[in-house]
Amino acid sequence: MIVGARQGKLSGLRQLVAKAMARELTGFLVPGLDIAHAQGLDVEAAGVRLVASPRHASVLMVAGDISPALRNAAAIIYAQMARPRALLVLGAGGLSPLPSADVTSELSQPGLIDGIAQLRIAFAEGAFRPEVTDFDAPMLHVRVEYTCPMHPEVVQDEPGSCPKCGMTLEPREASANDVDSHPHETHDHHHESHDHQHEVHNHDHGSHSHHHEAHDHDDHESHSHQHEAEDHQAMDHSGMNHGDMDHGSMDHGDHGDHAFMSMIDVTKDLPRSSDGLPMDWIDVPFGPFFPGLPSGLLLTLTLDGDTVAGSSARTLTENVALPHHSALEPLSFVARLSNMEPLAPLAYRFLANQAMENAAGIEITTVTARGRVGALERERITSHLGWLALFGQQMGFGWLLRRAAALQLKFRHANEQAIMALKPDIESLIKRLRRTPLLKSRNAGIGRLVQDNALRGPVARAVGIDNDARSTDPVYTALGFKAISRDSGDSLARLQVRLDELRQSLALIDAAGTIELFEPANIGLATGAGEAFVETPRGAAHLRLTLEKGLVVTAQLETPSTHHLTLTDSLTKQQSLGDALLAVGSLDLSPWEIRQ
């Protein structure tokens, strides 16, 4: 049985379509393709076609546990899917406010395949049910706020007039839960004052009642328009409940010279575009589940046409809880740090190990160190391949997406021999990319960065900064490591640096000759402070911690993506939408390691 089934008895035509749906599952993946690949999932191979819009999906697939903010976002995705819609949860518990999972399974490829098999049965038998209930969650509701058409910074809960110009404020909808998204002077939201927003679904109105109609102020407007729209009144407008626009000076009637509305008057307060034309700008969210962008990243672009006029980026992964408050056992500290970042768990594990070993004054053997190098470089390869797959998706380059993802899966747990056997595949991938037409013109000059101390890892090395924690590591220098760099600093350079690093990592694994994941050294009851740098696939991460009697009491973590996140605004400004997204994508941000 499916919670999100359609209402109706399963008979006749419905039986046929239910069978068809069971065969043709379309999935929307949460948190995203990058995480799925990193977890070793190949969803398309398991028989579900992935889609970009929730409207086209029949299954919401959640891979792994996610933060409350991401759950809210996932619930919105779920609410926007067309029924019958199912929820497949892999390796996670309750995901409130999402409804209970229709199928749960473990987070692995066999688990996925098994879950999908169960889903097919569930669809064939339960795509239609006589009784279904609405899906509802607090953030799906609407709060109406009032804003001045000429001064958007004026936002308040009650109708009235603008304190700046005296114009009548217009109602506008906002999500019930993003109360603090408008930090303005005139802004005084109280949860208690929104009681109106909850008397929402009056299903008596027929199937099209709208949940923002509880306002006397604009009641007549929205009602009449909704119904006109339903009646197919040709060329008639469905309602925006803007009330009636009393535009003060813009009110124009039938009176002589004043009749013409002066475009200069009307547009003088609008934002100016780069070519001097006054335009309206809109804020459009991209993410946290946007195909081609790192999952968990919420990028909000202010769009002037299809040009980015401004942007804000933040992560919704809420990975901020390092042990500040309570002391942690070394092993659980290591586990916490490596679980934090599903895209590069080993790098963080080694970071924690090294910092603790330094604090405790433990020397590790060369064998252990080389084993770590091998494992870290393998992770770099899988991470770069994962980025290539995501980047391929972003560029609409299907071949790259599939090829890189397939290689990533092969590298995940490969041993030295298997990795050496995969070397020709990497070579042919690189060669193919070098020959691909349009790839250069798509990337050259996009997202150009200048030298800057905030840059880390491949992003820094693409600008010509020789910033690599491995350069100072004796184990690496003994293996003949030399940092790679390019100097054009654009998306193409970042692509090239990462491709070069694939080769380099292969060579390093070859030189190290071993891949071993040693258990963390036993630090006993050591006390002391220590720090470590590890070159994660995204750049150097820095951890400083103090031990007290064998427990980790304080820890400070600095990660590359945290630095890179601040670049998004300058990279996207005045770029076309496609270029802006590509520029953000080329940074290889990991929202999981961003600490805000």
Next chain:
Amino acid sequence: MAMISAQTFFISFFGLAAVWFGVVVFRTHSMMRSALALLFSQTAIGAMFIGMQAEFLGVLQIMMMATEMSIMAIFMVMFMMDPGGLGKMDMTHQKRLSVITGLVAFVAIVAVAVFTDWGPLAGSVPDSAQQTEDLGLELMGRSMLIFETAGLTLLTAMIAATAVAVEPIKRNRD
């Protein structure tokens, strides 16, 4: 006879459709609807031409107006306030003057249509392939000068458009 009446029926049908879409242009608040209503009004006129067996002219009209009006749509959405018509702003002004002008123009056009001597009714129409060919020969022959003048007119239009398009950018740069 039955054929003629079907022809008349469709010509009038598309004529009325053209008029109706034309009315919608001014009756809607949305710039986009306004633009596309004009588009379909022109399409209906194209269909009328086809109904009158002027196939080349009709198809050309249907093709060209679709692109031209779509481009008009983007300019309307770029430059008009509230292009979605969400505020239900009244887009008309100087109503009395426009109504009078409109009525006078209508009467004048009807008068021209009714009182002009259009000559005898054509007995038959050349087939449409022949029409295209005749048109081509006309362009290459008697109307060559007109044709080349059209080229110059288009050049003027392009230069004017260029000037208009680059002006705000230049002004902004200063």
Next chain:
Amino acid sequence: MTTALILLLLAVGAYLVAVIEAWTVSGRWQLAAPITAGIALLGRESIVPRKLDRVFFEVAPVLLLISALLAATVLPLTPGLIITDLATGALFINAALVYVLVALLMAGWGPNGAYAMIGGWRFLGQLIAYAMLIVMPVTAVAMRAESLLTTQIVTSQADLWNILYQPLGFVLFFVAAMALAFLPPFDLTTATSELAGGVEAEYSGVRLAVFRLGRLVLVITLAATTVVFYLGGWQGPWLPPWAWSAIKILAVTALMLLAGRVLPRIREADLLNLCWKLGIPLALLNIFVVGLQVLVWP
């Protein structure tokens, strides 16, 4: 009778396009998939977004389908197998296909969603780029055939197919046809990773099914147009005319669909630049060269 047969063939063609498209994506031949996917869409809810322009939202998928269908009416599959052999056939194809733009603008504007709207306006930019590269090469084809009749265009290639007679025109037309069908790498209007589906993003259920059907018919129609204009239509040795038409159309379809798999999506700015600064001069050159060829080598 002919009409019914051609409509049936179009349906089969649309089905084959879907099968080939799925193959280029997944590398597997899933013969039943398009049909089951269509049936599944019938049974899913078709959500109507709020605050929409209802007329645009409803008309767009139908208009896309109709415009692709009408363009197909003037394409001959064999000497007699054509719905209407209009005297202005080559022009009529253009006229019908321009309404693809109108449909996408409606689909973009209708739902009042950001992704869709950007997708719709992007397609207008795309039309501005590709449109001249459709009409100018077609003019060169008509010059050789001395007619706009599609059947006559095919017979004019009896000695030498246009792909060899005017290869430049073929290349320009082929690229422009892909842009018209918003196939990758020209899928700016539906770009999954930039607009999460763009103009398609707000359609679901049966409306999405109609939209997709319209797209499939559009692709097969454009492939057939390419065959009629440049690959000698039904002509060819040994095999009967219908077989030649089928083989050529499917080959062109596969080529169109495969090209997008191995290329990254083009940038809008690059597309406009290429088409205007390279494409149009080349298209004019093509007309000139064909003009000379027609005169000196009748």
Next chain:
Amino acid sequence: MLEQYGLLLGLIVGATGFVLSLYALARTTGKTRQEPGKDVPATGGQLSRDPVWVRYHARYYGYALLFLAFDMEMAFMYPWAVVYKQVGLVALLDMGVFLAILFLGLLYGWSQGVLRRQ
């Protein structure tokens, strides 16, 4: 001749009818259920309720203006193409002059920076 146009009109009506019957068929599987948040345009996990019908800044307006002229020009090209062989060299020269004039316009626009993303 007119029957052909009738057939085209019939196809338009028929296609519309086909779509409507598909809708009717789909309707037998049930109505779309109205639920909170469902009808807000989908944007990857955020409810984006602000209207987007605002003044849209298309950056290709320079191209668009030149395109209008080129589109007009095509009106002359088709009849010319049909009689080209028949008329011969005169037609080539005639159209050559016409296209040269247009190309001049293109070059002018190009030199003034119309042919780029504004």
